[in-house]
Amino acid sequence: MENANRFELRLTGSGGQGLILGSIILAEAAMMEGKTVTQSQVYGAEARGGTTKAELIVSDRHIAYPKVTDPDLLAAMTSDGLQQYGGGISRKTEVIIDSSVMCAPDFLNEENCHGLLALPIRSTAVSRLQSELGLNIVLLGVIVGLTGLVGVDTLRKAVGMHIRKQYLDMNMKALDLGMELVAAQAETGIRI
Amino acid sequence: MSEATVLMQGNEAVAEGAIAAGVRFYAGYPITPSSEIAEIMARRMPQVGGTFIQMEDEIASVTAIIGASMAGKKVLTATSGPGFSLMQEGLGYACMVEAPIVILDSMRYGPSTGMPTKVSQMDLMQTRWGTHGDHWIIVLSPSSVQESYHLAIRAVNLAEKYRNPVILLSDETVSHLREPIDTALPEPIIDRRLPAQKTGYQPFKTDATLVPTIANLGTGFRTTYTGLVHGESGFQTANGHVAETLVQRMRDKLFNNLDDIIRLETDHSDDADILFMSFGITARGVTEAVETLRSRGRKAGSLRFITLFPFDDDRVRQAAGPAKTIVVPELNSGQLVLLLKRVFGDTRRIVPLNKVNGDLISPAEMLTFVREENL
Numbered sequence: 001m002e003n004a005n006r007f008e009l010r011l012t013g014s015g016g017q018g019l020i021l022g023s024i025i026l027a028e029a030a031m032m033e034g035k036t037v038t039q040s041q042v043y044g045a046e047a048r049g050g051t052t053k054a055e056l057i058v059s060d061r062h063i064a065y066p067k068v069t070d071p072d073l074l075a076a077m078t079s080d081g082l083q084q085y086g087g088g089i090s091r092k093t094e095v096i097i098d099s100s101v102m103c104a105p106d107f108l109n110e111e112n113c114h115g116l117l118a119l120p121i122r123s124t125a126v127s128r129l130q131s132e133l134g135l136n137i138v139l140l141g142v143i144v145g146l147t148g149l150v151g152v153d154t155l156r157k158a159v160g161m162h163i164r165k166q167y168l169d170m171n172m173k174a175l176d177l178g179m180e181l182v183a184a185q186a187e188t189g190i191r192i
Numbered sequence: 193m194s195e196a197t198v199l200m201q202g203n204e205a206v207a208e209g210a211i212a213a214g215v216r217f218y219a220g221y222p223i224t225p226s227s228e229i230a231e232i233m234a235r236r237m238p239q240v241g242g243t244f245i246q247m248e249d250e251i252a253s254v255t256a257i258i259g260a261s262m263a264g265k266k267v268l269t270a271t272s273g274p275g276f277s278l279m280q281e282g283l284g285y286a287c288m289v290e291a292p293i294v295i296l297d298s299m300r301y302g303p304s305t306g307m308p309t310k311v312s313q314m315d316l317m318q319t320r321w322g323t324h325g326d327h328w329i330i331v332l333s334p335s336s337v338q339e340s341y342h343l344a345i346r347a348v349n350l351a352e353k354y355r356n357p358v359i360l361l362s363d364e365t366v367s368h369l370r371e372p373i374d375t376a377l378p379e380p381i382i383d384r385r386l387p388a389q390k391t392g393y394q395p396f397k398t399d400a401t402l403v404p405t406i407a408n409l410g411t412g413f414r415t416t417y418t419g420l421v422h423g424e425s426g427f428q429t430a431n432g433h434v435a436e437t438l439v440q441r442m443r444d445k446l447f448n449n450l451d452d453i454i455r456l457e458t459d460h461s462d463d464a465d466i467l468f469m470s471f472g473i474t475a476r477g478v479t480e481a482v483e484t485l486r487s488r489g490r491k492a493g494s495l496r497f498i499t500l501f502p503f504d505d506d507r508v509r510q511a512a513g514p515a516k517t518i519v520v521p522e523l524n525s526g527q528l529v530l531l532l533k534r535v536f537g538d539t540r541r542i543v544p545l546n547k548v549n550g551d552l553i554s555p556a557e558m559l560t561f562v563r564e565e566n567l
Binding site for chain 2: 039063
């Protein structure tokens with residue numbers, strides 16, 4: 001449905017990466033800013049390692065159909081995730097892929113998406129945080145840096161609601177790293 | 193949004209709604225997509241002075257809540273298709289002994305273990321006819337997280353008021369969906385009526401309400417109950433007249449109160465020429481499809497079953513308005529549509545729209561269907 005104040009987001013990757021949690025944190029941040037949201041997910045029977053999809057709709061008004069049908073943003077953290085849930089994108093969809101685990105796929109081009117942003121998300125988490133665990137929060141930093149979907153301070157508050165105290169510093173750093181990735185990319189102007 | 197607005201998952205809303213309604217006993221066997229309810233109740237029951245028991249299977253789960261209910265607790269169990277199949281024997285028993293129980297069935301793809309994490313609406317007829325014999329069940333169907341909270345409260349209230357099993361029929365999508373909800377109490381909490389005095393106490397004797405005032409076990413009353421046909425004393429009999437009276441009373445205690453029990457939601461049904469009839473998660477897509485059709489000048493409308501059973505033909509006919517065409521989208525091969533064909537016969541064009549691949553029917557698919565079928 002056409003609505004300028006509606007934002008549809010789809011995250012896909014591998015079970016265990018925390019993408020569902022990431023979408024919940026973003027949902028809470030949007031709620032704090034007075035928006036309404038629906039957050040949903042698809043996953044397999046595996047405890048971890050299966051392909052997952054997390055979806056979030058943020059809107060100023062009531063959301064009837066709760067699933068993403070016309071994504072404004074698709075972020076793929078694994079190549080399997082992109083293969084399985086990369087369908088349904090359109091000229092308005094901004095696509096983010098993790099360049100540290102995959103190459104830009106052939107089927108994405110100027111004709112079928114708004115833009116493709118390849119950022120080294122996993123390798124940044126591993127090299128700068130010494131942990132893969134911050135990957136989802138780095139991605140949230142990327143998303144907010146790119147779209148301004150929610151305020152950074154609000155997002156920090158929402159992260160704090162879901163992350164244990166002893167890991168909070170690491171996750172705040174992860175947010176910064178994500179936003180830095182976007183800023184650095186904007187500076188160089190290099191897009192794939 | 194009010195202060196009480198929080199982001200909640202459908203399953204969490206059911207658990208919190210049940211607790212708000214007074215549920216203090218939960219026995220269950222976790223199964224996707226209802227497992228979070230067991231997980232939450234394991235944590236929450238001790239916090240509110242209640243009891244959580246993980247049972248060995250779903251047969252034990254349903255019989256445990258029947259026992260706890262007869263001892264005076266408000267009770268809940270939660271399951272999905274495979275577990276709900278096992279609960280059918282206990283469900284019939286609960287009807288017969290008039291135990292106020294609430295079972296949440298979160299529908300996943302079946303039959304058998306099917307696809308545990310995929311949505312369906314394939315258990316509709318099972319809620320009504322899953323257990324044998326003439327019996328009556330109240331079935332409520334939420335289509336949002338907020339409604340999961342409200343209907344959990346309502347399910348407990350109706351179970352207590354009419355001493356009847358109530359099924360809360362959710363689905364994988366609503367169970368796992370997260371939305372903002374307001375947890376301010378929407379309706380009063382209803383407690384079962386209890387007998388006033390021991391003299392002349394007959395557990396299954398009723399007044400004009402036709403709902404018996406059975407004493408809670410352990411409160412000093414002599415109470416007998418059985419799945420066998422029984423008279424007002426609760427003792428078994430094979431007397432055909434007593435049997436007939438019993439079965440008719442169990443029907444009438446609900447059917448004399450349809451105004452209280454049945455909730456249908458309509459949108460633009462008064463002038464619609466095409467009407468979508470649906471329940472649960474499918475209705476969310478309908479809302480958007482109707483909005484789009486209206487914006488294009490088409491007189492579309494919708495009717496959503498919040499109460500699925502008891503099913504009252506007259507109320508459905510009245511709510512349907514003048515629409516000549518009725519589209520029935522559902523995530524099964526055609527179950528709700530059977531009831532609607534019975535209600536409307538040849539007076540309207542009834543068109544099923546079925547999807548059985550584990551995905552929802554999107555608004556765009558509904559619009560395409562209307563166009564391609566020339567509806």
